[in-house]
Amino acid sequence: MSSEFNLIDRFFVQGNLSRDDVDLGIGDDCALVSVPANHQIAVTTDSLVAGTHFLADADPVRVGYKALASNLSDLAAMGAKPTWVSLALTLPQSDEVWLKDFCDGFFGLAKQHNVQLIGGDTTKGPLSITITVQGIVPKGEAMTRKGACCGDDIYVTGNLGDSAAGLEVVLNASTIDKSELEKELEKRHYYSSPRVELAQQIRHLCHSALDISDGLISDLGHILKQSGVTAKIDVEKLPVSEELVQYCQNNGDKYQKMALTSGEEYELCFTAPKINREAIKQITTFLNQNVSIIGEISNESFTNLQSKVQLYKNETSLDWQLSGYDHFRSEA
Amino acid sequence: MSSEFNLIDRFFVQGNLSRDDVDLGIGDDCALVSVPANHQIAVTTDSLVAGTHFLADADPVRVGYKALASNLSDLAAMGAKPTWVSLALTLPQSDEVWLKDFCDGFFGLAKQHNVQLIGGDTTKGPLSITITVQGIVPKGEAMTRKGACCGDDIYVTGNLGDSAAGLEVVLNASTIDKSELEKELEKRHYYSSPRVELAQQIRHLCHSALDISDGLISDLGHILKQSGVTAKIDVEKLPVSEELVQYCQNNGDKYQKMALTSGEEYELCFTAPKINREAIKQITTFLNQNVSIIGEISNESFTNLQSKVQLYKNETSLDWQLSGYDHFRSEA
Numbered sequence: 001m002s003s004e005f006n007l008i009d010r011f012f013v014q015g016n017l018s019r020d021d022v023d024l025g026i027g028d029d030c031a032l033v034s035v036p037a038n039h040q041i042a043v044t045t046d047s048l049v050a051g052t053h054f055l056a057d058a059d060p061v062r063v064g065y066k067a068l069a070s071n072l073s074d075l076a077a078m079g080a081k082p083t084w085v086s087l088a089l090t091l092p093q094s095d096e097v098w099l100k101d102f103c104d105g106f107f108g109l110a111k112q113h114n115v116q117l118i119g120g121d122t123t124k125g126p127l128s129i130t131i132t133v134q135g136i137v138p139k140g141e142a143m144t145r146k147g148a149c150c151g152d153d154i155y156v157t158g159n160l161g162d163s164a165a166g167l168e169v170v171l172n173a174s175t176i177d178k179s180e181l182e183k184e185l186e187k188r189h190y191y192s193s194p195r196v197e198l199a200q201q202i203r204h205l206c207h208s209a210l211d212i213s214d215g216l217i218s219d220l221g222h223i224l225k226q227s228g229v230t231a232k233i234d235v236e237k238l239p240v241s242e243e244l245v246q247y248c249q250n251n252g253d254k255y256q257k258m259a260l261t262s263g264e265e266y267e268l269c270f271t272a273p274k275i276n277r278e279a280i281k282q283i284t285t286f287l288n289q290n291v292s293i294i295g296e297i298s299n300e301s302f303t304n305l306q307s308k309v310q311l312y313k314n315e316t317s318l319d320w321q322l323s324g325y326d327h328f329r330s331e332a
Numbered sequence: 333m334s335s336e337f338n339l340i341d342r343f344f345v346q347g348n349l350s351r352d353d354v355d356l357g358i359g360d361d362c363a364l365v366s367v368p369a370n371h372q373i374a375v376t377t378d379s380l381v382a383g384t385h386f387l388a389d390a391d392p393v394r395v396g397y398k399a400l401a402s403n404l405s406d407l408a409a410m411g412a413k414p415t416w417v418s419l420a421l422t423l424p425q426s427d428e429v430w431l432k433d434f435c436d437g438f439f440g441l442a443k444q445h446n447v448q449l450i451g452g453d454t455t456k457g458p459l460s461i462t463i464t465v466q467g468i469v470p471k472g473e474a475m476t477r478k479g480a481c482c483g484d485d486i487y488v489t490g491n492l493g494d495s496a497a498g499l500e501v502v503l504n505a506s507t508i509d510k511s512e513l514e515k516e517l518e519k520r521h522y523y524s525s526p527r528v529e530l531a532q533q534i535r536h537l538c539h540s541a542l543d544i545s546d547g548l549i550s551d552l553g554h555i556l557k558q559s560g561v562t563a564k565i566d567v568e569k570l571p572v573s574e575e576l577v578q579y580c581q582n583n584g585d586k587y588q589k590m591a592l593t594s595g596e597e598y599e600l601c602f603t604a605p606k607i608n609r610e611a612i613k614q615i616t617t618f619l620n621q622n623v624s625i626i627g628e629i630s631n632e633s634f635t636n637l638q639s640k641v642q643l644y645k646n647e648t649s650l651d652w653q654l655s656g657y658d659h660f661r662s663e664a
Contacts, residue, residue: 023372027558028476029409029542030374032469035367040355042362043450045418045464049457077361086377088420088462118375125381126458130420132377137364144360210361226359 011099012087012117015107019116021083031118033084039136042080046070050127055170060098062190063129064105066264070213071133072113072194073266077211078142079203080135082113082196087120088130113196143199143209143270148227152207152271152297155280157195158290159241160216161255162188164262165248184243192266198289199268205279209270215261217309217322220269224297224308231309233295235260235318253320260311261322271297343431344419344449347439351448353415363450365416371468374412378402382459387502392430394522395461396437398596402545403465404445404526405598409543410474411535412467414445414528419452420462445528475531475541475602480559484539484603484629487612489527490622491573492548493587494520496594497580516575524598530621531600537611541602547593549641549654552601556629556640563641565627567592567650585652592643593654603629 012026024032035041048067050056068085075082087106091099110117115133166189169182178186199209208227212219216238224231238259248255272280277293284291295312302310311318344358356364367373380399382388400417407414419438423431442449447465498521501514510518531541540559544551548570556563570591580587604612609625616623627644634642643650 024474024476029406030376030412030467030474032372032374032410032474034372034471037369040364040366041373042364043416043418043466044362045420045452045462047420047422047453047455047462049422049455052455052457074361078364080362084375086375086464088377088379090379090381090460120377121379121462123379123381123384123460125384125460128422128455128457128460130377130379130453130462132418132464134375135362139366142356142362142364144356 011103015103015110015117017111017114017116019083019114022116022118025116025118031084033118035136038139040139040142042075042078042135042137042142043132044071044074045130045132046074047128047130056127059190060101061105064102065109066105066190067129067131068106068109068115068133069192069194069266070264071131072109072115072196073192073211073213073268075133075135076194076196076199076266077209077268078135078137078144079199079209080137080142081200082115082133082135084118084134085110085115086132087117088123089120090123090125090128092125092127141203143203143206144226145208145210145223146226148208148223148229148271148297149273150229150297150299151274153274153277153293154220154231154233154269154271154295154297155291155293156212156216156239156267156269157198158265158267159239159244160259160265160267161240161244161262163192163265164258165244166190167264181243181246185247189264192264194266195268195289198284198287201283201287202270202272202280205276206270206272209268212265212267212269213263215263216269217260221308223269223271227297230298230300230302231295232298232312233309234312236313237292237294239290239292239294257320257322343435347435347442347449349443349446349448351415351446354448354450357448357450363416365450367468370471372471372474374407374410374467374469374474375464376403376406377462377464378406379460379462388459391522392433393437396434397441398437398522399461399463400438400441400447400465401524401526401598402596403463404441404447404528405524405543405545405600407465407467408526408528408531408598409541409600410467410469410476411531411541412469412474413532414447414465414467416450416466417442417447418464419449420455421452422455422457422460424457424459473535475535475538477540477542477555478558480540480555480561480603480629481605482561482629482631483606485606485609485625486552486563486565486627486629487602487604487623487625488544488548488571488599489530490597490599491571491576492544492591492597492599493572493576493594495524495597496590497576498522499596513575513578517579521596524596526598527600527621530616530619533615533619534602534604534612537608538602538604541600544597544599544601545595547595548601549592553640555601555603559629562630562632562634563627564630564644565641566644568645569624569626571622571624571626589652589654592652
């Protein structure tokens with residue numbers, strides 16, 4: 001690390017928490033952490049690269065938030081409790097203003113979830129962020145993609161599609177004066193809230209789960225493949241915001257197609273036996289978190305495009321052509 | 333991850349080990365791992381960025397090896413036993429040949445140290461590699477930078493300076509026909525061997541340790557600062573290879589200055605009380621690993637440039653102007 005990067009130390013140390021299970025934090029060759037008895041560690045890594053996952057001139061507060069949120073969402077998918085994070089930051093130059101804002105976004109979210117920065121690396125080069133976040137989960141209690149059973153309800157958290165609409169706004173350079181609606185959707189693209197607390201409370205009631213950061217239709221496929229089952233989805237049950245419907249007005253089914261394919265929302269999809277409906281409802285009500293049942297796990301074979309997912313609307317099967325969410329596809 | 337990157341899965345899964353403590357490996361939102369009772373986890377992260385830490389056209393076998401070696405060296409510095417690694421790889425395009433070679437270098441070293449790849453991310457963008465590697469160490473037994481005592485011997489492992497000489501060869505574009513000596517030094521720049529096994533065997537005999545990836549004189553400063561002591565180094569005792577001496581011939585003290593400042597060699601510097609000399613010698617002899625005593629921890633105050641380190645040659649104090657190792661400094 002060049003001496004010009006010294007200011008990074010200042011921001012990183014100032015913004016940080018101090019957890020009891022961190023025996024040695026930033027400042028040695030490694031961090032040392034302790035794990036409570038009868039727990040497993042959940043580990044996940046995500047990179048955000050300027051030009052691929054965000055625009056280089058994006059608000060650094062939003063970038064810092066989003067970089068951590070995408071990783072926390074992976075922990076949420078397992079029902080793990082976040083504990084420690086390592087941050088590798090590559091910057092074209094030492095930019096104090098950018099860095100301060102990035103840290104505001106990053107540490108703001110880290111504090112919300114009681115995650116301590118335990119190390120990382122700061123290097124010079126094209127702007128990118130790689131985060132490894134860790135969490136703990138009682139042994140054998142993690143949710144995985146395997147385990148969905150025929151007859152399970154299929155749930156999603158929150159609303160779907162806002163992030164994709166927000167990304168359209170971000171990428172639509174012709175929009176100089178953004179409407180309030182567009183600004184709101186843009187904000188939602190950056191500020192999805194990972195479902196960390198909810199996931200820990202419901203994990204014992206679920207058969208399978210994952211985060212739908214690549215879009216529902218694409219990610220649900222992983223559960224179906226690993227569990228050896230299929231799914232029926234009622235597109236009328238997809239939870240969508242009023243803002244998305246308004247944004248898509250005069251575009252027919254667009255809002256539902258966006259809900260099926262929108263990525264980077266950090267919502268969860270999970271399956272649970274019908275017998276657990278009431279228990280899940282009580283918990284989500286208590287936590288004031290919206291979840292929606294959008295369909296059912298099946299063992300039927302379907303012959304349409306997605307093959308493992310059959311879409312319905314008012315009990316009529318649909319044959320929509322959908323593709324997975326691809327960051328900045330047109331530029332890739 | 334775009335579909336074009338699917339081949340990455342193939343290489344990553346093929347090359348990988350299967351450890352008993354990995355409860356869930358690649359293929360879910362997180363990996364799940366278990367830690368033995370009464371152990372701490374050591375965690376470290378390093379990035380290698382093309383153009384900053386290696387040339388974009390460098391041999392990918394070497395890049396894959398080096399990226400992991402630099403991280404393993406940080407674990408060695410704590411005396412930890414490597415266990416799991418996460419790999420974030422950003423590539424400008426999907427290049428099967430490059431990737432296969434990179435994996436050969438990476439997994440070749442991973443197997444040597446019984447480290448399992450448990451996750452990561454592959455993204456499109458300017459070439460860079462970020463690795464988080466984890467290891468385990470019995471509670472309270474890790475070596476740290478704090479703890480060096482007045483009177484401790486100061487040790488280094490291996491030879492110093494070859495990596496800096498090798499980097500000179502790499503960067504000297506005017507050298508079209510490299511001599512055998514130059515090729516050998518270039519190879520050493522990429523293929524330093526992290527002192528993982530040695531560190532685990534001697535950790536109970538040491539007061540402090542760190543890896544000298546930023547150069548001895550710069551990194552030793554961290555031990556001295558955190559331990560509140562100073563050091564006397566006899567430059568005649570610095571371990572150097574015949575090749576380095578030959579490379580530096582007719583350049584006076586250059587080989588010793590290189591030994592003091594050469595980075596990316598992944599050797600360790602550690603301090604231990606004199607009473608442990610014989611025990612350390614027995615272990616290093618048994619493991620067939622070279623270590624050298626190059627000086628002594630002191631509590632004297634020095635007034636020269638480095639202030640915390642006094643260099644000597646034949647009992648005469650030196651006033652060399654040295655700076656820390658800086659990757660590709662001229663381009664930065």
